[in-house]
Amino acid sequence: MLFKNKYYKEINPLKYGVIIEKEGGNLYSEKSKFQKVEIFKSTGLGNVLTLDGLMMTSVEDEFFYHEMIAHIPLNSHKNPKNVLVIGGGDGGTVREVLKHSSVENVDLCEIDSLVIEASKKFLPTISSKLDDSRVKIYVEDAIKFIKDKKNCYDVVLIDSTDPMGPGVGLFTEEFYNNVKESLREGGIVTPQSESPFANKNEMRNMYILLHKVFNTVMPYCGPIPTYPGGYWSFAFCSNDENNQIKDINRAKEIEKISKLYNTDLHYGVFMVPNFVRKLAENE
Template sequence: MGICGKDLIKDGWFSERGALWPGQAMSLQVTDVLYSGRSAFQDLLVFTNPTYGTVLVLDGVIQVTTRDEFAYQEMIAHLPLFAHPAPVDVLVIGGGDGGVLREVLKHPSVARAVLVEIDAAVVEASKRYLPALAAGFDDPRVEVVIADGAAYMADHVDAYDVIITDSSDPIGPAEVLFQPPFYAAMARSLRAGGLACCQGECMWLHLDLIRPLLSACRRLFPTVGYAYTAVPTYPSGQIGFVICAKDAGVDLATPRRAPSAAVQGRLRYYSPPVHAAAFVLPEFARRAVEEGGDADGGRTAADAVADK
């Protein structure tokens, strides 16, 4: 049956624990449970917290909070979008909460934004409980498709300028989004000059997952980079992004465009200097992702699985 979100609330506190972040937990006080239930794919929990606002949890893992969601949504969207000279057609895989879609729509060149989400319940929960993230669903440029993302891309070859995969962790329904066939489908669905950006896990915890992911991407794309952002409610307060370009020699760390003054005024995390800085990694992570060196940031996800 899987995990039940309400079972993770004890004495008025929700605690996120998982094999992918062994020996640690993230706990948030629960002031009100807005929703708890199970879709055809996963457990959904929505609650409020006095510091972080409304919190969306899938299978026991925090996905967004209304206080810090912009740090993730802006970076996963604008890193690839501002690295492209003029994106017109954009595909978002996952991201059923609508936050990435909201950011995509800030680019005036975008004429069409397609969101492919496997779980319709996430979209409906966001519309009801997270309206600040879900506002983009009403934009006339948006098409929402409830389907498997890999299957959708197989039917849409050479169709998109930018593809953004906003996935949960590589367990449960999101596991397929971290496999080489998914990245191959993404490469085929991108047009010449296109870019892709995917959730790339935490460099403090998951270098053993990140390195083979980057290796798989480098076999498919001539240009691959790794960047990161800080999100307080994610494991270790940090999450990374794997960014791929279909063209060789693309400087992913240098934006091709800059936000207008009006758009920059609406952004709370992203800016051109932050874009460049996101690719500057601490040495332990740089050695691991750029040189293939040993992960010396601590215990890894593989260690946790081996302990089971």
């Protein structure tokens, strides 16, 4: 069985994808107000979550994405206590955030309750911390949710789908401005920022907007085998913070329990290829 990102197919001549062999029927298949949510067992990658047929996460390779989106911004913050995760209803990002001993509260704002329900049932290693007492789940549209949040978060992680369907409003200047206002002093925002190879235009457009809103906008990249092109980018954004490791002891603790993250990699991921620099530069 083959899953391709149909969106990329439309906008990009490169037809990348990953071959995932489905074993048996769907474990979960429901249509929500927003999208079709499916989970099935795969050969080799464990259970796989798709939204509208697009690959979202798999048990075997989810650590690439979740460690990258969480540990780089959190270890660049002196003392992250209050964290917001937008999207990410599978719970993988929340799980990584909670590995930081400083974190006291994680708000998860996911628009689609079925993603949470399906993940709790069929992706237990990914959703394992969604019932943690430090987590508050808001099944809401993040565009509305963020509007009245002022000066509350240390780190905001935007674990969104691509700029299509329910995710479109998460890629606008207005939204980024509201996210900025939700930050405390020293706050950091990191959205996933698409594939620098498989969808250059979307990535470029996103960085143009981010540069309008934040003083510091730095791309960082890493491998994600099941995503188009196998290589993904994230944006480190802040008005008053750099990407240096702030608490080396906490970072070393994270390194010990990670498959990917280490304190060298923390810096290495920012040393991006020339073509990524160009896509992310401030005009």
